Amino acid sequence: MKRTKREITKRLRFNAEQGAQLDSFLQEHGIGFTKLIHILIQRELCRCWPLVHRTSEEQALSEPSKLWQSVPLKKRSLKNTVGRPVPSADPQLLLELGRIGNNINQIARSLNFLCLQQTEDIQKFSFVDCVDVLVTIQSDLHQYLPVLPKYFVSDQLAKNRKAKAIQRVMEDR
Known part of the structure; x- marks a missing residue:
């Protein structure tokens, strides 16, 4: 049988006792979780549809005594789990940055x-207050982060970007 790539993922949830029982069962029989699930599904399908063609591996799996002998335990490779080291950071800094990010997300969602909305709602909204809040967030960021480099755009590039933006707006109308 030709092997195909398995692209569909299903998740199962267990309580602590079920998880411990499953782990001890898998370790006792030297089998991986995915392989166990495949075996159990295949066994049930063969039981429900006995006329379905079985491979030699599936026939061996249908006999309980041969079930765990035919499936070797596969060790997981660690080559993809090693990445760059996690940078150390002050937890208070991360907490404060998270709060600031949350505020920015709330402002963006509101905007x-x-x-x-209708024009009445837009007229009720105070853009001055919004800018004031954004300035406060910016000052908070500068308090916790080092000075950011200056962002410079040439006059020609600014004109080109402005022309493209106006062109996009005109095309949307």
């Missing part, structure tokens, strides 16, 4: 919501 996106306002863009979809």
